[in-house]
Amino acid sequence: MTETRCTVFARTLYDGASEEAQRDMLIGIEGGRIAFITSGDAAGASHFADIVTPGLIDLQINGAADVQFNDDPTVDALARIAQGAAEGGTAHILPTFITAPGRDYTQAIAAARAAIEAGVPGILGLHLEGPFLSPRRPGIHDPAAIRPMDSEDIELLTQPFPGPLLLTVAPEELPEGAAQALTRAGVILFAGHSAATATEVEQAAAEGLSGATHLFNAMSQIGPREPGVVGAVLTSERMYAGIIADGHHVAWRNVALAARLMPDRLCLVTDAMRSLAGVETSFDLHGETIHLVDGRLTNDKGTLAGAHVAMDESLRNMIAQGIASPGAAVRMASHNPAAALGLQNALGSLRVGHRASLTLFDADMYAKMTICDGHVLRP
Known part of the structure; x- marks a missing residue:
């Protein structure tokens, strides 16, 4: 449902830019913008919430609702x-879309392009995680499908794409000049x-490499004389990183x-698989259960295979573990990922003129409503 005009009342508002909370705030939505x-x-407001934040942004999600993108690279699957x-x-x-044989990733590009052009709510762009990875760090990816990048x-x-295209690669495996060619074309390169x-x-x-995928996982670690990918990212002044805050990774x-x-x-990223918001408790992934x-x-x-978070x-985990204040955790799930994609002037913080994407929570930080560009995704 798209609401051309509505007002949201927030008992507590975190705007994504500041860690500080604002109290008893009204956010007006008109034409998909704030x-x-x-x-x-709250008198006269269309929607009410204990806590309101910018709409959360997930840079890495493989599936949900019993659908896995690799298994079903279609517009309908992306909507689900x-x-x-x-x-x-x-x-x-x-x-x-994770590592798959040959150039199967082109199916994912086509599906994401079609979904964006059709205006499917919530589909911001595309993340290709592989197949240009290190055979030494496959994780759950199919080692037989990992391969070098070619011309x-x-x-x-580097063909035009209607949204952010994030590509996870092993930088040491890239051919000479590939990183520059990709980033010049607008591809966002992360190491993973x-x-x-x-x-x-x-x-x-x-x-042009600008970040890392699921920091600490499936990458070279900090050693006494070699900082590895982890050390390089932590000490960088500009590289972003996704991290899975589920207590397992x-x-x-x-x-x-x-x-x-x-x-x-x-x-914050989920790296979620098809079990998220689904009913399945087991599924097949390139021949493995x-x-x-x-x-x-x-x-x-016992190898981790994505996440169920x-x-x-x-957000609740970051707060409960004493790692971040609510405002800081919200920033890691909204403003930071928007900035990683170069979209901080339209998404990731609540500002007049920004796209009307909001998440409404109860007092315990459980999501109760999700609004994307004025479109109510849930409930």
């Missing part, structure tokens, strides 16, 4: 994934599933370290 933000009371993500307060997603890939990936040295990351950053002390060192560059047990997704060997749960 028309006004002012103090007031966006709806499933919205149950956890996510207004905008980069549906994520045809560069040609395909990488065994790169810090020097290799810094060289790639000079050529990254130790809370490491999450806290990242939040302390890069508060304006850390982005993935099981959901106690909120943890693994294959039969929503964005609102990630």
Whole structure:
């Protein structure tokens, strides 16, 4: 449902830019944009919430609502994934297509392009995670499908695309000149599933690499004499990083370290699979059975296979662990990911003239309504 005009009352408002809370605020929506933000009371408001934030943005989500993007790269599947993500307060997603054989990723590009052009609410762009990864750090990705990038890939990936296109690569595996060619065309490059040295990351950053995918996971770690991908990102002044705050992927002390060192560059991501907002407790992933047990997704060997966490749960985790204040956690789920995509002037903070994307929570930070460009995704 699209509401051309409505007013949202927030008992507490976090605007995404500041950590400070504002009390008893009215947000006016008109024509898919924020028309006004002012103090007031709830009388006459269309919607009411204990807490209101900018619409949450997830840079990495593989599936939801019993749909996996890799298994069904279609517009209908993307609409279902966006709806499933919205149950956890996510207004905008980069549906994520992981390593697949050959140039299967072109199916994902076509589906995301069609969804954006059709105006499917919530589909912001596309995240391709692979297949240009390190065979030394495959994680749950199919090792047989990991391969080097070639000139045809560069040609395909640099074609015009109607939204942000984020590409996760192992920078040490890229051919010479590839990073520059991709970033000149507007592709956002993140390092992931990488065994790169810090020097290799810094060289790639000079050529346009701007972040890292699921920080700490499937990448070279900090050692006494080699900082690895993790050290290079933590000590960078400009690189962003997604992080999975589910208590399974990254130790809370490491999450806290990242939040302390890069508060304006850390982005909460879910890395969610089809089980999120679904009913399945097991599913197939390139020939392996993935099981959901106690909120943890693994294959039969115990290898983590994506996550089963929503964005609102990630916020609650950050707050409950004492890692971030509510305002800081909100910033990591809204403003920071918007900035990572270069969209901070339209999304990620509540400002007059910005796109009308909001998440409405109860007092315990459980998402109750998700609004995307004035369109109510949930309920």
